[in-house]
Amino acid sequence: MLPYWRLSTYYFFYFAFVGAFSPYFTLYLQAMSLTATEIALLMSLMQLMRILAPNLWGWLVERFGGRVTILRLSALMSLVGFAGFFLSTQFGGLLAAMAVMAFFWSAALPLIEGLTFSHLGADTHRYGSIRVWGSCGFIVAVLGLGQALDSVPIEAVLWVTASILAGILACSFTLPESAPPALERKPSSMLETLRRREVRALLAACFLMSAAHGALYVFYSIYLVDKxxxxxxxxxxxxxxVAAEILVFMLMPRLTxxxxxxxxxxxxxxxAVLRFVLIGWGADSLAVLLFAQLLHGATFGAYHAAAIAVVNLWFPGRLQSKGQALYGSLSFGAGGMLGGLLSGYTWDSLGPEWTFTLGSGFALAGLVCLVRGWPASAPAETVNS
Structure with a gap:
């Protein structure tokens, strides 16, 4: 039986953390008088650890199993690492706290995605109805904290985020382990899978899509406040x-x-190509910003739901954890780190407009990579709906 509500509740708290941390922690760092480069370096540690750690966690799961056990360890140590932000406001102390938190935090998403698809089995079209609760959690956190910060000190970001991490820890103890994947008659080879042209094209495109979002996740809140x-x-x-993202998740069974x-x-x-140009050059117009934000439904919602479904199809059975880890490492990890670090460098030297235009360029490169590397005639990828 599908543990729908237990998985959904975990997603709710996981993305509530993202909703509290990503938009507002940069404002906290700015209030601590850190430079744009220092802020970008700190935030990029999240992406750096997504490059290094998920493959370790994926290997541990493949070798020893215990996906839920590692999820619980991830939740506990993420909270321990985050506690370091209460102890120091100096760059060195913040860097150490971020490193510990990010290393363990990076384990969570590929593992919960793999666990969810394992429980779903053939019903992969139901993924969106579970993942949508993560988007709801994001909205509750980002909207509630955004309203509160107009009347409470910026330090409230720390207390709210720590409370959400405690909620994730509690949820992790309700998650049931899934049955091991059925043995394949002809076991898939990781190297053989990666030799496929369309697989390499997708992974490269996902890397570039995350790079395109780098400036958005690091500087968007600062950008709007400065405007x-x-x-x-x-x-x-x-x-x-995220409301647009929720709508897309709900529509994914029909879309697929x-x-x-x-x-x-x-x-x-x-x-994505259009979105980041609009943000960069149209931020003085609220109408333009509103339209650009609606495009998040496509640039994250539709993109992520489709990409993760393809990864699940192309990395079956025992390759599932490794495939999800590789997707997370290359996209949210390497791509996000490149985009975040470059935005920190160009923000002061070229300005916000050209920084977001650079993001549009990354999205365009990803589009070309995807179209040329994955021909429309290639077999692949229907999803049971």
């Missing part, structure tokens, strides 16, 4: 993007019946 928008509106802008996963990904990349 004289208040923090409550910042929360609403993040909420609008009508369109191929490749077509959904191509459309998502095209939307």
């Amino acid at each position: 004289a928008y208040d923090k409550a509106l910042v929360g609403w802008m993040w909420t609008l993007g 019946r009508r369109f191929s996963l490749r077509a959904i990904l191509v459309f998502s990349f095209a939307c």
